[in-house]
Amino acid sequence: MIEGFKLAALEAGQRILGIYEEGFQSETKGDGSPVTIADQQAEEIILNHLSTFCPDVPVIAEEAMAAGIMPEIGSCFILVDPLDGTREFISRNGEFTVNIALIEDGTPTKGVIYAPVTGELFWGEVGQGAYCAVASGLELGEATQMNCSAFSEELRVLASRSHRSERTNALLEKLDNSSIVAAGSSLKFCRLAEGKADFYPRMEPTMEWDTAAGQAILCAAGGSVVVEGGGPLEYGKLKTPQDKPFANPCFLAVADEKIISHYGLRSGW
Known part of the structure; x- marks a missing residue:
């Protein structure tokens, strides 16, 4: 396939x-x-x-x-x-x-x-x-x-080039010792997977077709994509809070889940 x-x-x-x-x-x-x-x-x-x-x-x-x-x-x-x-x-x-x-x-x-x-x-x-x-x-x-990079406190962060909300900016401000690069499309997942970045927070709306391929590639390379509460981003969502089939909640894509615990991002953002 x-x-x-x-x-x-x-x-x-x-x-x-x-x-x-x-x-x-x-x-x-x-x-x-x-x-x-x-x-x-x-x-x-x-x-x-x-x-x-x-x-x-x-x-x-x-x-x-x-x-x-x-x-x-x-x-x-x-x-x-x-x-x-x-x-x-x-x-x-x-x-x-x-x-x-x-x-x-x-x-x-x-x-x-x-x-x-x-x-x-x-x-x-x-x-x-x-x-x-x-x-x-x-x-x-x-x-x-x-292969994804291992955790480092010198965080390389990717943020959307065309879709960045105040909520994302507020989260980015909490990340000490980080460098931020703007990037477009699902390439952000790929940069995490190939070890060129560490963290991609997404607070803005996405649909499942925007993220599925990137999530599969990132997870295959050793990373993960999590929602608030720490569970994985799931698919086949026909009923959503947005009342749109296949709409995603906010998520964090990470090369190493130690990033989430280090910055206290497990429960709320």
Whole structure:
């Protein structure tokens, strides 16, 4: 399944890159978020792939959901974000990705993230490790295994480039001896997984398709994603406090859970 996810992400990414280079216009969806033809065409490519190699697994995809298409799901389903970081795509800073993940019993177990501009492909399977490689078109270079960094009091923090609330800023101010770098899309999870950062707090709204692939990769590399109270971020949430299916609560993504206890973040933020 991971190999199928990788091929689907690479092909979708190539189409996104073509549109990125050709030029495009953006529109606004009903929830106020932007969308482009790249989102729509990439999702079509991915769904075509998934219908071929795993036709019996339900798929929740961002643009289909925006159109009111939500298949019934069970304990096993796939989440697709065909273009995570649409605002980054529109601003042309290169920090956007293709995300595909498998959810089993509420947990992301396999994930693939592709960054078309840099060619970086990240993938992971919980219990089997996380890897990255650079792609040229549909051809992948040599894979490198990724591992999260161990706890250090010199904390390297990632914060959203396009979505940062006062609550996030208040939390960041509590972190002594830390350096903060702004970054877009699910690449933040990947930077944690490859040992280039330690902590990514997210107090702003996200949906499950935004985070599932990144969580699978991060956890496969030895990190974790936790919600208030210390439990893991779970998936398949049809009823949420936001009254939006598949909406996430706030969460902390960490390379090492010692960060949470060191800064007293276990119960409340």
